[in-house]
Amino acid sequence: MVIKAQALAYFVVKCTFSGPQDLTLDEQLIRTPGIWKLFVDGSVAGKKCGAGLILSSPEGFEICQAIIFDFPLTNNETEYEVLLAGMKLARSLEAKHLRAFSNSMLVVKHFSGEYEQMDPQTTAYATKIKDASLSFGTFELSQIGRENNGWADALSRLASAKTQSLTGSIYLTEAKTPSIEKKECLEIRQGADWMTPLRNYLEKDILPPNRREELKIKYRASRSIIINGRMYHRSFSQPLLRCLNTEEQYQALEAVHEGICGEHLAGWSLAFKILRQGFFWPTLKVDASEYAKKCVQCQLFATVPRQPPEEMTSVLSPIQFAMWAVDIVGVLPTSTKQARYCIIAIDYMTKWVEARPLSAITEEAAKKFFIEQIILRFGIPKICISNNGTQFNGNKFRKFLHHFGFK
Known part of the structure; x- marks a missing residue:
């Protein structure tokens, strides 16, 4: 050569x-x-x-x-x-x-x-x-x-x-x-490293004054070991995994995601492949997901699933104000009377909208909304469609529906 x-x-x-x-x-x-x-x-x-x-x-x-x-x-x-x-x-x-x-x-x-x-x-x-x-x-x-x-x-x-x-x-x-x-550059960069508290405990037996942080470091240190100045993580089913600092983390993500033979994996697939290469850091899964989201090639050429997860059916109502869809929106910016939520109902035929601000999303609030803004204004409906939230699927609300005779 x-x-x-x-x-x-x-x-x-x-x-x-x-x-x-x-x-x-x-x-x-x-x-x-x-x-x-x-x-x-x-x-x-x-x-x-x-x-x-x-x-x-x-x-x-x-x-x-x-x-x-x-x-x-x-x-x-x-x-x-x-x-x-x-x-x-x-x-x-x-x-x-x-x-x-x-x-x-x-x-x-x-x-x-x-x-x-x-x-x-x-x-x-x-x-x-x-x-x-x-x-x-x-x-x-x-x-x-x-x-x-x-x-x-x-x-x-x-x-x-x-x-x-x-x-x-x-x-x-x-x-x-x-x-x-x-050496001077490394010392500056390692000042805020996630491995520093673990090193201080394993090498110098130094713990933070906060009791919760102390227990957290002891738990993490039980699965860590230092060999020749390098920290390793004990895994359950693999050999020792080399711990990486911030700069090494980015290099590992870049090499595995888009390097030679890189498959542009995302999420847990990318994180698991890095683990199989023998590397570890605590936020590996989150960092892998975020890195893939910022990859330009993935955004341009990734396959976008457009097929719905299940067969779509049309929901139609031939009678006005006979079928209502109801849902709750929130959390919203706090308004008067400490209202942070909004309950909304839409008629399937006319698309008429009824809404009311709420400070608490309870069954009693949902019943009051239906009585005052649906039944008293438009009559008793035939069907009510919701996402089976706890406010619309509890015993009190079901008894309310049964009492007025709509599903």
Whole structure:
């Protein structure tokens, strides 16, 4: 496969590489069971910055990643960026023990403390790497020669090469901002996250003063768990579901609803498909329904059911004021005498309308309306049609109908 250097990033998940060859390091130490290996390298060619990494599991499965950064970096900053990217990838795969190899002596010596950090930018990167290393059970960073880091070096040079041939599955992505600026943005966005109260309870045992809110958080936390800083939801019939914040929720809805192979599902169908992908948030069903309502393609091309749910029949009355339809409208804006409802009756033949405001919708109010505005004015009708509401279907109103002899 020919990959253009203008592409933004490449993730090679299944490769034909056999891994770094002819390493001068101790082979037995590298292949220790339970330890993940990470090989990283960065490259800067003019205005183009690239990086490559190879992450190898203890079982020998390899993930090769080549990144082209969409922002300017120095050689040292590129080495830091690719190391952070590799550590993030290893952490997402729940690696417990990681040994990283880089051909940058500056990065390795800064991490070990042998070199003094003078540049504020370099200091920020080094601090972030030390913080990231705490998420592993054991982490070790060693220097490796460029000649022994050939595959990572080849991946990093995609930024400066016009074309590059690789074999395997390739996915595209883009790195737009430096890693040292991303943490501050996430902290601001997570301030009002729905997961924050649950995290405070699970990690710090902090509960709100309100008793009702306290019980609510305890109930939700009983089905939540935090693994490597990531919150998961315990489902009844599925594995752990990854909890998503506000930004990730929108991305999940967009990808499943209208992404590749998106079926433009709506409502519970869309929500259930997201659940099957392993994601969760409390308002998933409501958000899925609202998202589908705002989709332009769904509004333009969705099938609109025009067939009535049951066979329609005409209701006709050959005699005036013999058949009335009655219903109640409300809640309306409050008027005089605290009236918030309106009872309405319509004659089927003449379409004559009788209406009265009501403050309460009771059987007594419906009886009074019929006596004063139907029977006394137009006579006793033959049939009364309603929607079987409680005001027209109670015992008192049925006795009233039976007394005057209409159905």
